[in-house]
Amino acid sequence: MSSQGRPLKGLFDPGSVAVIGASSTEGKIGHTLLKNIVTSGYEGDIYPINIKGGEAFGIEFLTSVDDLPDGVDLAVIAIPAKFVKDSLKGCGKRGVKHAIIISSGFSEVGNVEMEEDLVSIAEDYGMRLLGPNVFGVYSSTADLNATFGPAKVRKGNIALISQSGALGIAMIGMTAEQYLGLSAIVSVGNKSDIDDMDLVDHFAHDHESEVIMIYMEGLPKGREFLEKVKDMPDDKAIVAIKAGRSEKGATAVASHTGSLAGSDRIFSAAFEQGGILRAKDLREAFDWSRLISSTVLPEREKTVIITNGGGIGVLAADAAEEYGVPLLDDQTFLKETFSDTIPPFGSTKNPIDLTGQAGREEYEKAMRAALESDEVGAVVGLYCETGVTDPMETAEVMKTLYEEYKDDKPMVFTFTGGEFVNECVEWLRKERVPAFIETDDAISSMGALFKRKRFIKRMKDGVVSERIDLDIEKIEEVINDVREAGRTTLLEDEARRIIENVGIPMAEGKVVSSLEECIDVAEDIGYPVVLKVVSEDIIHKTEAGGLVLDLENREELIDAYQAIYSNCKSKYPDAHIRGISVAEMLHGGEEVIVGGTNDPSFGPVVMFGLGGVYVEVLKDVVFRVAPVTRKEATRMMGDINAFPVLVGARGQKRKDLGALSEVIYKLSHLMYEVEDISEIDLNPVKAFDQGKGCKAVDVAITLKREAV
């Protein structure tokens, strides 16, 4: 359902709340709802309604919606589905502007029409609807707990949006237990009106919320979501848990790109691109939110780890490498700054090892030195339980320092040991200090913070993606011819025309239909040449024996021509062979793949990676939502495992990365601009040495199937 686009203030800061389906019987949802609202500290007017009347918590129930005063801000409806419509109508007549429909039994069980009726009523009365099938809303702004979940919610600056009602309720309890403070919690239910994007939009502009944590299972309007997120202020962050990692998305087997583009990979890529921090599970999401909501972004990319144990320091250093937390490694500076904070047998090598006897004074001295230094961007304090120091004293120091410097530098603290040490962590968390038991969790959270920082910096470098020069008319001409022929797969010469139109360089070549023509073209291009079968029915040419490389003279050419026809006819007797492509043989260079496909959530996406015949075995590819900027195209290259090969490993020369990024950039725009295209594979693209450009060797383009 599409959003009606009006603000949601009344949902999260209502002046008055009606509870339709309120109950005086303990254990009923209507009773818990009312109880939570009353005991949460809400100061607005509360109007419980039950057709049978009643009383609870000192409030007399109304018996009809019609008895409501004019202009109640929010109605929370928790009655059987069949009665919701009339109640909603009644609310509309009384001028209610927002309704939360807790009731289930609508589209989630197939009653789509019933739900559409509700939306219709809401539209008629200018009302916003949350649900149906939700657990309600908590909002710290209004001190309102209009949910049937746990009553106890800690106030804070994390807004929690959940696509799962049950998990959302569980998260209320979890956050409270872990001392995470919430500004709001809401489930989206059936999204008949208000959806994730409306909520993200609201929280992005809500002063109470600094982190938006989202649990999601699907995102149909992924691209729109990314657009919304891009407009978020820098001081907000989104932490998302996207369930369904093992889900096999619908894949098109027509191309390598299609078969590699599992939906989860695209989600990760899209989130990365949009600056959304994707946590692998709830714990990670909570950890990251804990830190991000309680600190500033690092000014510099240098972190110092201060520890009283060498072992835990090493673990932290390992984790720092894994999570992209760069450690300050200027040994001269480290020595100058920290040598008088450690005993002679300590270490200033980062992690700074204060040794096992370090107590509050030693920690304070070392940490203050780090926090005061302009060279240091972030600080990690690690404490290992010893028999000679009091962990609580160290915890108190950390709290003091945190409160003093929290607006200057991000800090995390870990306490490793037994029960007493864990109590220190609990105490620190209660005091809103970002403390952890596991070192890995602490560093991972710091990593998330750095990721966020880097993303903001990248956005400041420029997000505008220029349009490229496309002769759309010529491209559409090719596409129309293909469609008229009843195909969706372009033949090589057709695909070549489109690719060359965009300015992507291709190996010189032509499709021929006779041996004579083949010889003429080959000798025109110059040996060595490559021969490839051209047939929409033969996708994997190598396996069909339809591809022969490096033909150096006429004799070899003639034999290869015959072999291709013979192989393809015997392997694919029903295939329509339209000709043989003759192309220049490109020696040298590294083989990469550049491709495009369409994701159900995010639309056109572009792929880059190590190419050639083993692309689907090695799977060293990365994705981005199209179109990308030239800078983003360059970053894509840096993200593949084989990147060192491109920059020159083992004595090899650096490849022309500028030319490659241009291909990625242009292909991404082609995918974006030409909606008819379903998939594109340029595989391989040969990347030559710096200054010598690149060329696509093979191209495959598939069109979207037209709706019947």
Added chain:
Amino acid sequence: MKNIIISSTEADAGKTTIGMGIALSSKKKFNYFKPFGDRPIYKKKRLIDYDAKLFKNILELDVEYEKFCIGFDHSKIKYAFDEDTIKQKIVERIDELSKGKDGVIIETGEDWRFGSSVSLDPASLYGMLDAEIIIVACGTRTNIVDDLAAVARYFDALDIPIKGAVLNKVESEEDIKNFAVKDIEDMGLKVLGIVPEIKEFDLTSVEFINDMLFGKVVAGHTGLNNIVENVFVGALSVDEMLRNPNYFKKRKLMVTGGDRSDVILASLEEGTSGVILTNDIIPPSNIISKADRAGIPLIVVPLDTYEAAKRIERMESITTIEDDYKIEKIKEKVTTRLNIDL
């Protein structure tokens, strides 16, 4: 000089087998020529013919592979030759191949009409060379007679004599003798031999199947010469598979998805010559190790299971040089049944 042109009433009648039978049974020394290649092997950017490779190795012929054929596709023949130059080429090649030999066995393509447009059919070759024509026919007693009648009529009209016919792959020799031979002789054709269907010739090696499917051998390389007698498609549960009597046939080729670890593991236990893993899926390393130890090839192909099974079924089994026992069968069952005066 005894040049023999071997043609047939239809494709896959067994020209190569009969040609080899003739060469092995005769005291004369023969070379081999197949002007229009139709079983191409493409290796190292050159095309050679499977049958030619077989003859070269069996008869130990000292001839370069390229000499056995002059083309594999009509387009090449038309490009390289016209009516006059092709005759020149054929005559030259036969002269060359005849040196030190008593004759050349010349195998034509597919059937007696094949190559007509480029003068490489048996009638055209007869016109270029001093040779005798033998026709190989196969099938049921009725279609053998019909096919030979058409051939006889054709060659009669061209005034080209046929030395005789070899009746190959017959189901029942008795049946043919009683019901077909007289009709054939009445056409004026001599029956030079009646050769039964040799079941062993339907067999082939795992390596051959791998070559034909362009597969990737990921394990069990030592077993590539394993013989395949049966094909079993593993598209059912292991329990059901173990209830199917066909599963227990020896020398089977299992065709299954690469992700069917259960089926693959079961196959590696029992009478399997090789496993074709479909959909380009490589199984886990423990399965690869087990296949290596068992010497059972695992071959990965990009095809789906149905397509792979279909292709294997369509595959013609041709004698390959490694199949020594097949050669022995030819000597045993073919040469003893030929009565050709050379």
